[in-house]
Amino acid sequence: MSAARKVLIYGASGYTGKLIAESLARRNIPFFMAGRTRARLEAALAVVEERHGQAVDAEIVTADNTVEALLPLFADVDVVINVAGPFMQIGWPVVEACLEAGCHYLDTTGEQDWTAAIGEKFGPAFAAKGLLLCPANSFMWAAGALAAEVVLENPEVDSLDICYQIDNGLPSEASTKSFLRMVCNDVSQYYLEQNEYKAWPNDVAYQVAMPYRNAMLSAHPWGGACEPVWFKNDPRVRNCKVLTAVGEHMIGPVIQAIKAFNAAAPGMNQEQREAFTNAMGDQMDSGEPPKDSVDVQRGVIVCLGQGRQVTTSYVMNLSAAYTWTGEICAEAAQRLLDGQLKNNGFQSSAKAFGHRELIQRFHELGYCSALPA
Known part of the structure; x- marks a missing residue:
């Protein structure tokens, strides 16, 4: 070498x-x-x-x-x-x-x-x-961590609410399988509440209001994100939630896949569960996507910060994830x-x-x- x-x-x-x-x-x-x-x-x-x-x-x-x-x-x-x-x-x-x-x-x-x-x-x-x-x-989940650190420059902030928004998301085969094994896991996808992990429901989409958009968008915990892990033992942070508005063209099919998994999963062991989500990923895979573009796959990360007496926010454009x-x-x-x-x-x-x-x-x-x- x-x-x-x-x-x-x-x-x-x-x-x-x-x-x-x-x-x-x-x-x-x-x-x-x-x-x-x-x-x-x-x-x-x-x-x-x-x-x-x-x-x-x-x-x-x-x-x-x-x-x-x-x-x-x-x-x-x-x-x-x-x-x-x-x-x-x-x-x-x-x-x-x-x-x-x-x-x-x-x-x-x-x-x-x-x-x-x-x-x-x-x-x-x-x-x-x-x-x-x-x-x-x-992009997931370093971008939100970058935005969070900007918000945490205010020493009075102790709570973070983060949302990723991506136009025209194009998941790769590996990403599809990774996220399916996460979103179909009904005992993970954690957010941080009062320094403790709490689990999101896996089959619920949430309506979010993003800046610079007139329409409400659907978002999902999308595996829970890694920001709650980064901040789990950080003395600056008590609460941290992350949602992802990856696009209406993906949220609907993903929720359908999760519901199918929830119906089939009872009685399966972990190995069988992950084989099931891998098979779903194979079915959803449409081949390798084209290279993404800053003019098509535009993204925004919004981090809201709150403390006892303060609220603040930081909005960061970050495109071509x-x-x-x-x-x-x-x-x-x-x-x-x-x-x-x-x-x-x-x-x-x-x-x-x-x-x-x-x-x-x-x-x-x-x-x-x-x-x-």
């Missing part, structure tokens, strides 16, 4: 993996594209090079998804970006191999239970080694390589690298609105 190649994307052949590869290439960061199937990785690299408009400094490597197989790949890199999900089903060996090899770990999960589980099991061990453990380094996920993964990798990590261990990207620094950077790149004056 090249001594100059210090970043590895695991699961690089998928939709998001290709976007991360593009973002790394734009930053002139050499990287490995890793996965189980060389042919798929070669096809993915061809797509990346076509989009990039020239050859990309990437090397393809393959390995089975076991700690033993992954360790030789991770031994000479500093940063691993895991894009292989559903994470709660197949992500454990990647985290374990990162810890053993001494690598920073990033992933693009949207799975609340995965984020909480690896934080509890591995957070202290990563911190002890000075390493970053940063799941959900993606998947492309931005590639950008924040590449940005995090670059900052790790450059020694710009602010907090190690189990951290959101906002805490790992600084929320103002990241918002400013992505505003300069054309993805999000500017910070308030």
